[in-house]
Amino acid sequence: MNKDLTKKFSSGHATCAGCGIPAIVRTVLGATDEPVIVSNATGCLEVTTTIYPATSWKVPYIHSVFGNAAATAAGIDAAQKALEKSGKLKKKAKIVAFGGDGGTYDIGLQALSGALERGHDFLYVCYDNEGYMNTGGQRSGATPYGANTETAPVGSQSFGKTQQRKDLMEIVKAHGIKYLAQANVAYLPDLKRKAQKALNTPGPSFLLVLQPCTQIWKFPTSEYVAVGKLATETNFWPLYEIEDGKYIINNIAKEPKPIEEFLKTQGRFKHLFKDANKDVIAKIQNDVNVSWEKLQKKV
Numbered sequence: 001m002n003k004d005l006t007k008k009f010s011s012g013h014a015t016c017a018g019c020g021i022p023a024i025v026r027t028v029l030g031a032t033d034e035p036v037i038v039s040n041a042t043g044c045l046e047v048t049t050t051i052y053p054a055t056s057w058k059v060p061y062i063h064s065v066f067g068n069a070a071a072t073a074a075g076i077d078a079a080q081k082a083l084e085k086s087g088k089l090k091k092k093a094k095i096v097a098f099g100g101d102g103g104t105y106d107i108g109l110q111a112l113s114g115a116l117e118r119g120h121d122f123l124y125v126c127y128d129n130e131g132y133m134n135t136g137g138q139r140s141g142a143t144p145y146g147a148n149t150e151t152a153p154v155g156s157q158s159f160g161k162t163q164q165r166k167d168l169m170e171i172v173k174a175h176g177i178k179y180l181a182q183a184n185v186a187y188l189p190d191l192k193r194k195a196q197k198a199l200n201t202p203g204p205s206f207l208l209v210l211q212p213c214t215q216i217w218k219f220p221t222s223e224y225v226a227v228g229k230l231a232t233e234t235n236f237w238p239l240y241e242i243e244d245g246k247y248i249i250n251n252i253a254k255e256p257k258p259i260e261e262f263l264k265t266q267g268r269f270k271h272l273f274k275d276a277n278k279d280v281i282a283k284i285q286n287d288v289n290v291s292w293e294k295l296q297k298k299v
C-alpha cells in the first residue's frame with residue numbers, strides 16, 4: 001500500500017472486507033500536514049483498530065467511551081491551550097474526534113453539543129453507517145425509515161424502522177459553528193477538500209460522512225463505492241457544505257435516480273419490494289423529494 005496513505009493509520013486493522021471506514025480516516029488525517037491527536041468513540045472504528053496488544057494508529061490516539069469523544073477532544077483542546085499559555089507547547093496539534101452515528105446522533109450528542117457550544121478548536125467526524133454496527137446492527141437515530149434492523153425487525157406486522165432519521169446537520173448547524181459539511185466515502189476528493197476546510201477553520205467544525213456497511217446493509221464487499229454513489233445520485237444523501245451559515249450544494253444531479261435504485265442494492269431493504277410494502281417505498285421517495293427541495297431553498 002502507498003506509504004503516504006498508511007503514515008498515520010496503518011493497513012493492519014480488522015474492519016470487514018469492503019468497509020469504507022479506513023478510507024474515511026486516511027482521507028481526513030491526510031488532509032493536514034500538521035500533527036494530529038485523535039479521540040475516538042467506541043464503535044467499529046475503535047474495536048477494529050485497537051485489538052490488544054496491537055494498534056493501527058500512528059498518531060496519538062485516545063479511546064474515549066461510547067458517549068464522550070467530543071468531551072475528550074474538548075479536554076485535549078483545553079490542555080493544549082493551558083500548555084501554550086505557560087510556554088510549554090512546542091507545536092499545537094490539530095484535534096480530530098471520530099464517532100459512529102450511535103456515538104454521535106444518540107449517546108454522544110450531549111458531549112458534542114457542549115463542545116460545539118463552548119467553541120473548542122477541533123474537528124468532529126461522524127462516520128455514519130446508519131446503525132449500531134459493531135454490536136450487530138441495532139437501529140440508531142440515523143437509521144432510515146423502512147430499514148430492517150435487529151431492534152426494529154421486519155415481520156408480519158412490521159416493515160422495519162418506523163421513524164425518520166434525525167437531521168443531525170441541522171442540529172449541529174443550530175450551534176452556529178463556522179463550518180460543517182455532509183460528505184460520502186464514495187467521493188473521496190470531495191471529502192478531502194471538506195476535511196482541509198474544516199481543519200483550517202478556527203474553533204469547532206463538523207463532517208457527516210456516509211459509510212455504507214457491507215455487513216449489516218447486506219451487499220457484496222466489492223460494492224461499497226457503488227452503493228455510496230447511489231445514495232448521492234438518488235438525493236438520499238446530498239453532498240453539501242454550510243459555511244458561515246451559507247449553504248452550498250456540491251452535487252446537483254440533473255436527473256436524480258429513483259430511490260429504488262439505492263434501496264434494491266441492500267438486503268436491509270429487501271422486504272420493501274414485496275407488494276404489501278409499495279407504499280413504504282413511495283413514502284421514502286416522497287421524503288427524499290421534500291428534503292431535497294427544502295435543501296435547495298436554503299441555498
Ligand SMILES: Cc1ncc(C[n+]2csc(CCOP(=O)(O)OP(=O)(O)O)c2C)c(N)n1
Pocket residue numbers: 042043044045066099100101102103104129131132133134135140
Ligand atoms: C454506555 C454504553 N452502552 C452501550 C455500549 C455498547 N456499544 C458499544 S459500541 C455500540 C454501538 C456503536 O454504534 P455506532 O456509534 O454507530 O458505531 P458503529 O459500531 O456503527 O461503528 C454499542 C451499543 C457501550 N460501549 N457503552
Ligand code: SF4
Pocket residue numbers: 014015016018019020021044048129133134211212213214215216
Ligand atoms: S460492520 Fe460495517 S461499518 Fe463495521 S467494520 Fe464491518 S463493514 Fe465496516
Ligand SMILES: [Mg+2]
Pocket residue numbers: 100101102127128129130131132133
Ligand atoms: Mg454506526
